[in-house]
Amino acid sequence: MRVKDARTEVIPPIRCTQDERAAIKTAADQAGLSVGAFVRALALGKPGPRAVRRPPVERKELARLLGHLGKIGSNVNQLAHGFNRTGILPGFPELLAIRDDIRQMRTALMRALGRGD
Known part of the structure; x- marks a missing residue:
């Protein structure tokens, strides 16, 4: 289903170590969010309107x-x-x-x- 405000823009990859990537993934899992929604929440203050919170x-x-x-x-x-x-x-x-x-x-x-x- 198409949405009016589809996410079409991509931020270039962020360089990090494997440990940093694992830590980000763990923090996102604990928050019940995907990594993308977690990063949006940190950067913008909210994960987005359609971010699905998943239980850890x-x-x-x-x-x-x-x-x-x-x-x-x-x-x-x-x-x-x-x-x-x-x-x-x-x-x-x-x-x-x-x-x-x-x-x-x-x-x-x-x-x-x-x-x-």
């Missing part, structure tokens, strides 16, 4: 793990529901321990994602 890789992985914990929690909840209906479920104390472990993992992941409890 670590945050993506933490969010993925949080999703898996939710699935595990759902399965445990289904087992608990079955127990509440029938009153029969071998290993119920172990399920309570698993629930507590899952709760602790979820809390730690939420803190790491900056979402609090």
Whole structure:
């Protein structure tokens, strides 16, 4: 899709060392921006209207793990529901321990994602 203010101008390459390039890429990743959007943000004060903020890789992985914990929690909840209906479920104390472990993992992941409890 064409846009009215397409970026058609190119700034000549900037010379830097491999370490500097890696540091810039790391900083851009931590900001959740492409290198181009990151450089624009530094030079102009904003990354541009269409700059897509990408979560850093670590945050993506933490969010993925949080999703898996939710699935595990759902399965445990289904087992608990079955127990509440029938009153029969071998290993119920172990399920309570698993629930507590899952709760602790979820809390730690939420803190790491900056979402609090």
